[in-house]
Amino acid sequence: MKKLxxxxxxxxxxxxxxxxxVDRLETETGVVLERLEVWHDEANADLMRSYRSxxxxxxxxxxxxxxxxxxxxxxxxxxxxxxxxxxxxALR
Amino acid sequence: xxxxxxxxxxNDIHVGSRPPEVCPTCxxxxxxxEVTAAEAGIIAQTTTASPPPDMGPxxxxxAIEAFAAPNVFRVSPDEDRVQLLLEGIFANERxxxxxxxxxxxxxxxPAEDVKLVCPCNFLAHDTWLESxxxxxxxxxxR
Numbered sequence: 001m002k003k004l005x006x007x008x009x010x011x012x013x014x015x016x017x018x019x020x021x022v023d024r025l026e027t028e029t030g031v032v033l034e035r036l037e038v039w040h041d042e043a044n045a046d047l048m049r050s051y052r053s054x055x056x057x058x059x060x061x062x063x064x065x066x067x068x069x070x071x072x073x074x075x076x077x078x079x080x081x082x083x084x085x086x087x088x089x090a091l092r
Numbered sequence: 093x094x095x096x097x098x099x100x101x102x103n104d105i106h107v108g109s110r111p112p113e114v115c116p117t118c119x120x121x122x123x124x125x126e127v128t129a130a131e132a133g134i135i136a137q138t139t140t141a142s143p144p145p146d147m148g149p150x151x152x153x154x155a156i157e158a159f160a161a162p163n164v165f166r167v168s169p170d171e172d173r174v175q176l177l178l179e180g181i182f183a184n185e186r187x188x189x190x191x192x193x194x195x196x197x198x199x200x201x202p203a204e205d206v207k208l209v210c211p212c213n214f215l216a217h218d219t220w221l222e223s224x225x226x227x228x229x230x231x232x233x234r
Contacts (some may be wrong), residue, residue, distance in 0.1 A: 010194075011176050011179050011181075011183060012195040013228065013229055015175055016176070039197065040183075040187075046197075053158075060227070061216060062227075063197035063199065064195060064197045064227060065196065065197065
């Protein structure tokens with residue numbers, strides 16, 4: 001089953017900019033992203049690390065935030081994107 | 093593998109695979125001799141006349157400004173961004189021991205994670221090459 005994860009960090013400026021777009025996406029489309037803060041929650045951090053082999057190749061070899069991940073298809077976005085790109089990812 | 097070196101003139105300690113050709117403090121050429129990590133630690137502590145105070149956000153800000161000054165990059169002019177990043181960097185230092193970038197998660201592999209300490213080697217990263225900024229945006233091209 002498709003599950004959309006957002007790995008973000010509390011003090012990450014990219015994440016701060018993307019969170020309002022996520023709010024808008026959820027309101028407009030009804031999709032729900034599971035928001036997982038990774039620098040202050042070790043369980044979330046370990047979950048992100050468990051996807052390292054998926055995230056790394058598409059994110060400069062690193063676990064960058066924010067990362068948007070579809071756990072069914074491993075389709076992901078890394079960093080700041082515009083609303084339409086985010087929406088297209090979420091609805092794929 | 094990094095090794096420890098001591099300047100036989102001024103007792104500066106250098107950590108690296110090779111010693112500096114010229115000591116940056118006393119300017120003596122070929123002055124470095126290899127020492128153990130234990131020796132290096134003791135010498136570094138006992139020869140520091142006025143040990144630097146704990147480096148808080150203000151001192152770190154001054155350090156990275158000085159670091160950037162002679163380079164092609166500068167600290168971001170976006171003050172809100174800088175303050176948020178400093179908050180994250182110091183939160184990470186308190187919790188994880190080092191000033192890790194707040195925009196990249198550690199992997200638990202020490203050799204990998206040391207690459208995330210701010211300032212990182214961002215000039216080699218895709219984001220610098222593509223957008224002229226480090227990943228978190230703390231440093232931007234002038």
